[in-house]
Amino acid sequence: MWHDVKMMNNIANALFGLVLLVLIASGVWWVIQRPMFTLSTIKVVGVTPQALRHVNVVTIKNSALPKIRGNFFTANLDAVRGAFESVPWVRKASVQREWPNKLTVTLDEHVALGTWGDDGRLISVAGDVFTANLAEAEDDTDLIAFSGPDGSEKEVLTQYLAFKEWFGRVNLTPDSVTYSPRYAWSVNLNNGMRVELGRIQDGSTLKSQVDKLMMIYPKLVANAQDSIESVDMRYPNGLAMRYAHPQGSKKQTKAIGKT
Known part of the structure; x- marks a missing residue:
């Protein structure tokens, strides 16, 4: 008999507690819904x-x-x-x-640095690709043109900053940086010259290629009768240059031996 009374008391206490919790929850819900x-x-x-x-x-x-x-x-x-x-x-x-x-x-x-690819997206100074009004970005700064495989955004941005430092030694800055689907690098500079650097995975090797060009660049410019349109650094023992000529005339390519 005592056992049954104790069990009934426990059940009554549990039911009372449950009702109390429901009332408290209802009260809290009522309060938080006030205007x-x-x-x-x-x-x-x-x-x-x-x-x-x-x-x-x-x-x-x-x-x-x-x-x-x-x-x-x-x-x-x-x-x-x-x-x-x-x-x-x-x-x-x-x-x-x-x-x-x-x-x-x-x-x-976002602080826009340039465009990414050909679909109107922008890339920020932090390497984030985002979509926004292109005209607004152009009002802020001269946009650099970037392109590369999906997922390479931060790698391309890092390499751009390196290019900016390396080419800055001869007062040139990149206008565009391209990292092709075949992982080849090329740079368009603010003097209109394009530099083809090829498939180079190692950062030190890439810098070595640019250093070779920077060493002879002042001499190339001094001896050139026309502006240099492109420089191809993909040769193991030299480079090839293409000169720009006035409209209507042919372009001239010149190969230079070991540098």
Whole structure:
């Protein structure tokens, strides 16, 4: 008999606890659904005071706000972050709640360096490929033309920075860098000259090729009667140059022996 009473007490206590939990949960749900917790303000700031050049109220209203659901308590911060990272020019977003009905979103914008491939995409100074208004990017800077196999973006950017340093010794800068599907490098410089470097996987070997050209480049320019259109460094013991001629005349190619 005693055993049965004890069991009945335990069951009664369990049921009482369950009812209490349901009441507490219902009360909490009722509270968090009050209008005072409806999101009234979403504050958007840049990682620095001058960081936001391209993200504006219009793009946020059109691209991010329609995707946000819930209130101060129920809004999924990961979903909010994803909504803002879908906005053109946004590289990264972080979100914080601000009592009792606000969210603060901090945005980091892409800084465009050039174009990537032939489909209108851009590449940032961090090596991220993204889609945004090309005209806006062109207003910011002279864009470098980059291309390469999928997944090679950061490798191409790193090599561009190296080319910029190496060719800078003779006051030349790359206008475009191409890494072909066959893993061959070529560079177009700001004087109109194209340099073919071929399939070189080793960074030191690539630098050695450029160093060879830089050593004789001043002499090549001094002796040239016409501007140099291209230099082909893919020969093991020399190079080949193509000169540009006035329109209507033939182009001339000249081979140079061991360098």
